[in-house]
Amino acid sequence: MARCDSRSALLPATTLVELTIAIAIMVVIFAAVVPIVRAVRTNWDARQASADQVQNARILFDHIHRNLITATAITAVSQPNQTDGFIEYDGSDGKTYRYQLAGGNIQYGQVGDLRDLAGPFGRLRIQCFCPPDLQTPITDVDQIGLVRIEVGTDSSRPSWSMAVSLRVEPQTEFSPGVAVKQDIDWMGGCIDSYRSSQGPYNPDARGTSAVISTNSNGAKKIELSGGTIVWGDAYVGPNGDPDEGIKTYDTACITGTQGVLEQDVEIPDISAPGGMPSSEGPLILLGGTMTISTNRHFSWAMVWGDCRLVIDGDLTIQIDQWCWISGAEIEIPQGSRLRMYVGDWVLITSGAMLNASYGTPSNLMFYMYGHNETFSTWGSSQVYAVLQNPRGSVQVWTPSQFFGKIKADNIWGNGQIHVDLDAGF
Structure with missing residues (x-):
């Protein structure tokens, strides 16, 4: 003859009403928590993207400074307010190089052989001056003595920018100092x-x-x-x-x-x-x-x-x-x-x-x-x-x-x- 465990018999069963209420509470909790988690993740992704852009810009400006400072002459430059700017210069090795914004990236290389250097960027603005006048941008390559470069994200979004000023020397005839x-x-x-x-x-x-x-x-x-x-x-x-x-x-x-x-x-x-x-x-x-x-x-x-x-x-x-x-x-x-x-x-x-x-x-x-x-x-x-x-x-x-x-x-x-x-x- 089978025996019944009295302890099991005393445990109350979960009713359908109680189960429904428990599920409803869980749905409410998830509905409240998930947007918070999503916002935290979105904010973290945004911060990470911004940090990546800052680091990207730092590397870019180091590259620009290291190379453009060796220029013997500026040979071509975009208009001062042009946001998809470019600049060409003669290096000390006698070759002509170019920086430009194309396809959301800054490109660099010898003229005719440009490659992506850094990005994404939405703005590259280049302004040139003839010292001591550092207020009036010019595009006359024979007069350029100072170059200022600015990069940034797309202007339709919150953006940031950096600038660097470099002295370059107009090209001269060969004359040992x-x-x-x-x-x-x-x-x-x-x-x-x-x-x-x-x-x-x-x-x-x-x-x-x-x-x-x-x-x-x-x-x-x-x-x-x-x-x-x-x-x-x-x-x-x-x-x-x-x-x-x-x-x-x-x-x-x-x-x-x-x-x-x-x-x-x-x-x-x-x-x-x-x-x-x-x-x-x-x-x-x-x-x-x-x-x-x-x-x-x-x-x-x-x-x-x-x-x-x-x-x-x-x-x-x-x-x-x-x-x-x-x-x-x-x-x-x-x-x-x-x-x-x-x-x-x-x-x-x-x-x-x-x-x-x-x-x-x-x-x-x-x-x-x-x-x-x-x-x-x-x-x-x-x-x-x-x-x-x-x-x-x-x-x-x-x-x-x-x-x-x-x-x-x-x-x-x-x-x-x-x-x-x-x-x-």
């Missing part, structure tokens, strides 16, 4: 470029169009060490081999071309000027201010200490022997110009400032007509000049700086040379 007959031996510092017509030199917007060259085609005629950076190109003499003639050590580098000159850079010998007045003995200035407004002729020159030599007019000064300028200032206002002929050595020391107040190198021309003489700068001196020492050497030692152009038999040091692309010999 540092040209020698024999050796270049640089052991630190940098050699870069700028344009004095566009304002003072700015290390944060250094130019990359400096050119150094030697007429010699022998081995190791250009040697760079100690972290030297040549922001531009380097050339050995005709029929030379850049691999043999140019040597870089440790972290030293040349950012542009390493090539061969088609012909020697002209570095002519210099003679003493004719038609000068008779020598009046030494020039000694140890304090105060002295103004020179006529051609003068001295046996030697010592300009020392807290003093100032002011040039008033378009003048020539001849110094038969040596010239030592220490801690003093040579001031050449705009509209004035000095041609200084020196027969022996020139020494610039102790923070001397030569033509630094107005900063136009072509207003101070150094012509050294001696044999085996040296032009050297030391300390925190700054020299704004165009220098020719065809039978001697030039030395620039840190932390001194030379702004302008140089021709010499040889050059060595570890200071800074900033080639002024607007200066001429």
